[in-house]
Amino acid sequence: MVAAVSISHIYKHYGNLHALKGVDFEIPKGSFFGLLGPNGAGKSTLINIMAGLVRATQGTVRILDHDVRLQWRQARHALGIVPQELAIDPFFTVHEVLRLQSGYFGLGRENTPWIDELLHVLNLSDKANTNLQKLSGGMKRRVLIALALVHKPPIVVLDEPTAGVDVELRQVLWEFANDLHQKGHTIVLTTHYIEEAERLCEKIAILNEGQLVALDNTSVLLARYPYRLLRLSLTCHDVILPTGLQDKVQSFLKNELVLRLHKEKDQIGEILESLRGANIQFSDLHTEEPGLEDVFLSLTSREKGKK
Amino acid sequence: MNWYGLYTLFGKEVWRFMKVASQTILTPIITVLLYLLVFVSVLEEHVTVYENISYTAFLISGLIMMSIIQNAFANTSSSFFQSKMMGSLIFLLLPPLSTFEFYLAFIGAAVVRGLVVGLGVWIATLWFIVLPIYNLWILLCFAILGSAILGTLGLIASIWADKWDQISGFQNFIILPLTFLSGVFYRIDTLPEFWQKISYYNPFFYMIDGFRYGFFGISEMNVAISLAIVCLFFTAVSAFCLWILHIGYKIRY
Numbered sequence: 001m002v003a004a005v006s007i008s009h010i011y012k013h014y015g016n017l018h019a020l021k022g023v024d025f026e027i028p029k030g031s032f033f034g035l036l037g038p039n040g041a042g043k044s045t046l047i048n049i050m051a052g053l054v055r056a057t058q059g060t061v062r063i064l065d066h067d068v069r070l071q072w073r074q075a076r077h078a079l080g081i082v083p084q085e086l087a088i089d090p091f092f093t094v095h096e097v098l099r100l101q102s103g104y105f106g107l108g109r110e111n112t113p114w115i116d117e118l119l120h121v122l123n124l125s126d127k128a129n130t131n132l133q134k135l136s137g138g139m140k141r142r143v144l145i146a147l148a149l150v151h152k153p154p155i156v157v158l159d160e161p162t163a164g165v166d167v168e169l170r171q172v173l174w175e176f177a178n179d180l181h182q183k184g185h186t187i188v189l190t191t192h193y194i195e196e197a198e199r200l201c202e203k204i205a206i207l208n209e210g211q212l213v214a215l216d217n218t219s220v221l222l223a224r225y226p227y228r229l230l231r232l233s234l235t236c237h238d239v240i241l242p243t244g245l246q247d248k249v250q251s252f253l254k255n256e257l258v259l260r261l262h263k264e265k266d267q268i269g270e271i272l273e274s275l276r277g278a279n280i281q282f283s284d285l286h287t288e289e290p291g292l293e294d295v296f297l298s299l300t301s302r303e304k305g306k307k
Numbered sequence: 308m309n310w311y312g313l314y315t316l317f318g319k320e321v322w323r324f325m326k327v328a329s330q331t332i333l334t335p336i337i338t339v340l341l342y343l344l345v346f347v348s349v350l351e352e353h354v355t356v357y358e359n360i361s362y363t364a365f366l367i368s369g370l371i372m373m374s375i376i377q378n379a380f381a382n383t384s385s386s387f388f389q390s391k392m393m394g395s396l397i398f399l400l401l402p403p404l405s406t407f408e409f410y411l412a413f414i415g416a417a418v419v420r421g422l423v424v425g426l427g428v429w430i431a432t433l434w435f436i437v438l439p440i441y442n443l444w445i446l447l448c449f450a451i452l453g454s455a456i457l458g459t460l461g462l463i464a465s466i467w468a469d470k471w472d473q474i475s476g477f478q479n480f481i482i483l484p485l486t487f488l489s490g491v492f493y494r495i496d497t498l499p500e501f502w503q504k505i506s507y508y509n510p511f512f513y514m515i516d517g518f519r520y521g522f523f524g525i526s527e528m529n530v531a532i533s534l535a536i537v538c539l540f541f542t543a544v545s546a547f548c549l550w551i552l553h554i555g556y557k558i559r560y
């Protein structure tokens with residue numbers, strides 16, 4: 001089967017800055033795909049290369065098997081991009097920009113019912129004739145989503161759609177993205193809310209400093225993380241931990257001690273034994289399975305620390 | 308060709324300046340009327356340009372062409388630069404519009420703006436003088452080529468510029484001197500020889516001179532030569548503009 005997006009050997013240099021250093025992966029058709037990475041990892045750059053907004057220094061991107069440089073018309077028809085920045089032409093109303101955008105894709109009046117449906121689904125119907133300048137940030141975000149979907153693209157790329165969005169709208173956007181996915185669209189999502197990706201995405205790629213550091217199904221990625229957390233509520237915070245435990249401390253705030261234990265190498269029994277040996281009392285304890293955030297941190301920030 | 312996309316973008320650009328018609332059409336007309344009040348009352352008696360043609364008629368024909376080309380420049384430069392600065396340009400870069408379609412839409416709208424303003428100035432100046440029309444086709448031909456050239460220059464300037472200052476610099480240090488030294492206000496062959504020679508290298512001179520021929524049937528240059536030079540200049544600036552659009556200079560970096 002043809003991949004929705006196929007990225008091969010992509011390099012992007014901005015002068016001396018190497019934003020992408022040989023990125024190579026595929027986004028399967030019909031998947032809900034997460035693209036994660038810390039600030040400046042190169043996520044937006046990669047998305048802009050897919051969209052033809054930025055030209056790769058080296059390498060190719062194919063959208064449904066159309067090279068973005070050579071078969072750009074087909075590639076752009078297949079792609080709907082929701083950009084990270086909230087920038088819209090303030091000259092027009094919501095309905096007008098949507099009609100114009102649909103026109104640029106070669107769609108005329110026949111597309112009006114779809115535009116109206118988008119306005120309805122995104123809860124913008126009552127703002128249809130409002131000038132874009134007069135919309136709040138969250139409304140603008142919804143207009144950006146409508147703009148990206150106006151030509152019914154099979155692949156939808158959302159670059160941090162939930163940044164600066166309130167809880168309610170975030171729920172609406174999740175539901176909306178899920179619906180699109182159910183209808184067969186391929187969804188590519190970038191976000192800094194890791195739990196959002198964990199909840200929504202079937203497959204996740206993690207970029208760090210322009211390189212792919214992980215690519216797997218979300219569940220596999222989680223299982224691959226060899227640690228779990230032991231959370232203890234101490235009765236007294238003024239304690240000296242035994243040396244064997246000190247490098248296992250994930251956090252120690254007030255009375256709450258969180259230890260990061262290797263699933264195979266560390267035995268909980270031994271840990272508790274050594275705590276008791278050091279005369280450290282605790283009132284409560286429980287273990288936690290790692291979340292995607294722990295995996296993410298271990299692959300990105302920790303890696304930096306090791307260098 | 309994405310004809311419908313081209314048509315939509317062209318329509319949007321026309322719509323954009325029509326929405327603020329008081330700025331984009333009325334203001335330039337008033338500017339011309341001010342020029343007329345000043346120059347005509349001072350110079351009408353003293354300056355003879357051609358026999359049988361009053362200075363007022365000579366000046367008005369030049370001013371019409373001047374407003375046509377200045378507004379064509381303003382149309383592309385302000386529209387393109389504004390969307391580039393605000394970031395909304397990406398909505399024109401994401402759809403399947405080719406460089407050529409993009410170019411045609413912007414230049415088409417610049418030509419429309421030029422012609423609408425030109426027509427407006429012509430109507431407003433009917434109050435001063437009714438210009439004869441020697442050949443409408445020649446008039447239209449120079450008006451369209453002139454506004455297409457300046458529309459293209461406006462696009463080039465706004466692609467290149469990073470700040471508004473640079474756009475107005477382009478306008479004040481390149482477009483304005485070339486316009487003023489092109490024979491809008493006087494005949495080139497009445498200038499001292501040195502300036503005369505320089506003026507013959509100014510492509511704007513041929514636009515104005517050829518345009519004037521459309522009204523009076525008289526010009527300094529043979530109108531065929533003017534037309535050829537203007538066409539050549541148009542080809543050169545368009546080719547350059549299409550090339551920078553094609554390589555994505557400062558747009559698709």
Ligand SMILES: Nc1ncnc2c1ncn2[C@@H]1O[C@H](COP(=O)(O)OP(=O)(O)OP(=O)(O)O)[C@@H](O)[C@H]1O
Nearest residue numbers: 014017019037038039040041042043044045046560
């Ligand atoms: N136009 C540009 N010129 C120079 N450098 C750039 C340009 N665009 C991006 N960069 C650099 O490329 C790197 C990757 O940026 P990018 O925007 O892709 O990061 P990101 O992963 O999307 O980050 P964020 O999570 O903050 O959105 C950064 O170091 C950035 O400074």
Ligand SMILES: [Mg+2]
Nearest residue numbers: 043044045084
């Ligand atoms: Mg980004």
